Amino acid sequence: MDSAIALIILGGAIAAALLFAILRFLRIYREIQARRNGLDDKETRTAFRNKKCKTLVVLGSGGHTSEMLHMVSQLDTSRYDPIVYIVADTDHTSIQRLQANPELHKNDTIVHKIPRSREVGQSFTSSFITTIYALIHAIVLTIQIRPELVLCNGPGTCVPVILGAWLIRMAGFPCQFLFCESFCRVETLSLTGKLLYPIVDCFIVHWQELHQKYPKSHLSSTFVVNQNQQ
Amino acid sequence: MGRTLFVTVGTTLFDKLVLSTSSPEALQWMLANGFTRVIIQYGKGVEPSIPKDQAAGFEKIETYRFKPTLEDDMKAADMIISHAGAGTVMEAMRMEKHLVVVINTLLMDNHQAELANAMGSRKHIFVVKEPDDMQRFEIWDEFNTFTPIPYESGDNQDFPRIVDNLVGFGSKKDK
Numbered sequence: 001m002d003s004a005i006a007l008i009i010l011g012g013a014i015a016a017a018l019l020f021a022i023l024r025f026l027r028i029y030r031e032i033q034a035r036r037n038g039l040d041d042k043e044t045r046t047a048f049r050n051k052k053c054k055t056l057v058v059l060g061s062g063g064h065t066s067e068m069l070h071m072v073s074q075l076d077t078s079r080y081d082p083i084v085y086i087v088a089d090t091d092h093t094s095i096q097r098l099q100a101n102p103e104l105h106k107n108d109t110i111v112h113k114i115p116r117s118r119e120v121g122q123s124f125t126s127s128f129i130t131t132i133y134a135l136i137h138a139i140v141l142t143i144q145i146r147p148e149l150v151l152c153n154g155p156g157t158c159v160p161v162i163l164g165a166w167l168i169r170m171a172g173f174p175c176q177f178l179f180c181e182s183f184c185r186v187e188t189l190s191l192t193g194k195l196l197y198p199i200v201d202c203f204i205v206h207w208q209e210l211h212q213k214y215p216k217s218h219l220s221s222t223f224v225v226n227q228n229q230q
Numbered sequence: 231m232g233r234t235l236f237v238t239v240g241t242t243l244f245d246k247l248v249l250s251t252s253s254p255e256a257l258q259w260m261l262a263n264g265f266t267r268v269i270i271q272y273g274k275g276v277e278p279s280i281p282k283d284q285a286a287g288f289e290k291i292e293t294y295r296f297k298p299t300l301e302d303d304m305k306a307a308d309m310i311i312s313h314a315g316a317g318t319v320m321e322a323m324r325m326e327k328h329l330v331v332v333i334n335t336l337l338m339d340n341h342q343a344e345l346a347n348a349m350g351s352r353k354h355i356f357v358v359k360e361p362d363d364m365q366r367f368e369i370w371d372e373f374n375t376f377t378p379i380p381y382e383s384g385d386n387q388d389f390p391r392i393v394d395n396l397v398g399f400g401s402k403k404d405k
Contacts, residue, residue: 061241067317080393101299184316184319187344221384
């Protein structure tokens with residue numbers, strides 16, 4: 001069994017190295033092209049955008065989903081289109097909630113399901129393999145979707161998606177990641193938040209207490225909007 | 231006309247809250263205080279059993295596990311007793327509801343208490359710090375008479391603005 005794990009790790013390392021090399025090559029190629037067209041990489045990313053932005057939304061579960069759906073419903077759909085969703089395949093409530101919202105869930109809305117990394121009661125070795133499988137599945141799916149913007153707010157499901165999005169950017173395609181910490185985090189970050197804080201382009205918190213501890217974050221004046229002002 | 235009480239635990243397991251709001255004593259308290267419609271959303275927990283004779287006097291007693299959206303039940307409620315889920319707290323603030331949050335002290339990483347306490351200390355909601363406190367009906371009287379301070383609204387253009395700036399929309403005038 002140990003040798004099987006060693007083999008998986010070795011295979012993974014070789015695959016990662018190959019992927020890295022390909023991505024570097026792609027990136028250099030795209031940079032040369034961009035320079036030929038008189039645009040540098042930074043400009044292509046932050047210049048005024050007049051085309052639509054392909055957006056990937058990762059739905060977490062429970063409260064994370066409510067917060068995310070509320071945020072997405074505030075976006076201008078003439079700018080953020082199409083909006084593609086990723087949901088864990090065991091999370092039926094999130095899918096139902098999305099489908100119950102006719103503003104967000106149109107006939108052509110695409111919802112991708114990704115496998116959970118482990119089920120309760122799984123042995124260590126088998127959960128190791130399923131975790132790797134879930135990770136690769138999420139990364140490949142993200143690369144296939146090739147979003148220009150990734151919105152996530154935890155929990156863990158969004159980490160492999162961000163990894164995939166990061167690979168897309170390594171390949172030279174513009175892609176921005178936004179993580180929004182849960183409204184219920186007043187003084188401490190979630191584990192996912194701590195992991196993603198150094199990586200994401202935009203990190204949103206809702207409380208002054210957290211903003212002071214994490215100065216790179218954006219302090220949002222909160223998403224709670226009273227009924228009469230909506 | 232009677233009032234409506236909505237109990238919700240979201241997607242969590244919180245039997246203590248469900249049991250303490252479906253007990254004979256609790257139902258008595260509700261009738262005595264004019265709550266004749268009760269809806270209990272019990273989530274992952276055990277379905278509460280309410281004998282027929284105890285349901286006498288109520289216009290409606292409804293219990294269910296999940297619904298795709300709780301919006302209608304929240305809207306209809308005069309008072310909401312809830313777990314500390316951020317979604318429920320936000321939704322209730324948005325609807326300017328009378329909200330009582332019971333902290334689930336059995337949760338290991340109880341970060342939810344952070345939000346509830348932050349809202350509680352600003353008097354937007356009433357916080358019950360221990361599920362066992364729900365056994366004492368003085369606390370029911372206390373939260374029943376509690377007058378919440380309305381939550382000051384945030385700016386609903388805040389999030390779209392942050393995202394627009396991030397991807398390059400709306401930076402026209404900066405250029």
